[in-house]
Amino acid sequence: MPTFSRDLKIMLQKDLAAERAVWMEKARTLSEALPYMRRFAGQTIVVKYGGHAMGDPELARLFARDIVLLKQVGIHPVVVHGGGPQIKAMLDRLKIQSEFVHGLRVTDRETVDIVEMVLAGSINKQIVQNINQAGGFAVGLSGKDGNLIRAERLSRTVKDPDSAIEKALDLGFVGAPRAITSHILESFRDSDIIPVIAPIGFDAEGHTYNINADTAAGAVAGALKATRLLMLTDVAGVLDQEGNLVTDLTTEDARALIADGTISGGMIPKVETCLAAIREGVKAAVILDGRVQHAVLLEIFTPGGAGTLMKSAAGA
Ligand SMILES: Nc1ncnc2c1ncn2[C@@H]1O[C@H](COP(=O)(O)OP(=O)(O)O)[C@@H](O)[C@H]1O
């Protein structure tokens, strides 16, 4: 029937035009990424991948693809991962109690074995597998491999609120990174290998340490003088008193927001780690929302990077 076939033809032409418009938009986005690809080519970007951000399998798959894409365009991504919720799940299964003091897990001898098993074992290998399934060549390392993260027992004091006397906190086998053997990571720069690091440290006496993943990522970024330290978390970034996103955070503003309690809990070590990394030579650190699909690509390849940026005085 001629009328029907004419209508069908018009419909198909409209569909094709709509599809073409979608592809044109995608091509434009790719083209607009070119200046960013040139800017970051050959640079090191350390990505801290938190335990909350890896909970959703689809987000984890997209994260792995984004990391492979960075490497493919000549950027050197280094992934440092956490796994707090996964450690908690394993400790619960084994009916082992665990508590946090100032955002850090008090870690006794039994707990450090479980932490190492979960971080350097199942989680590390899952991320490696995701990246490799996305077409990359990821190699999993704990801080023990290649003497990567020498650590010491973290010493921290707190002020007793009644007497105002400083007392030492005993967090057990919680480590502070002392030295990063960076040539291990630098040897991957000129290869297609993507290092994926579990935040486990060691010392000369043979102790194993549980290191907060933010702290480990900051130390690695500082040692590599990375161009960017990206901290993927479960909020949009640093929020102000009204709950609005702070897009640029100076050291002075950070100090003020910590002092008045606006920045609290796990966000304090995160911000402090970013500032410390910048002091050590990282050009800029960004706290961003790991719950958003392609958060890493948005931050690196578009002007619409959506987190909180802290940068060195020399600029980013
Ligand atoms: N000013 C703030 N802006 C944003 N988040 C904040 C702020 N103060 C405290 N937080 C808390 O910090 C959390 C992020 O830290 P944390 O839970 O340690 O993250 P992760 O598990 O990703 O390392 C947020 O989920 C939020 O509850």
Ligand SMILES: CC(=O)N[C@@H](CCC(=O)OP(=O)(O)O)C(=O)O
């Ligand atoms: C000392 C300390 O607290 N270590 C952390 C290490 C994992 C971590 O930091 O994981 P997220 O990044 O997912 O929070 C812990 O035991 O939970």
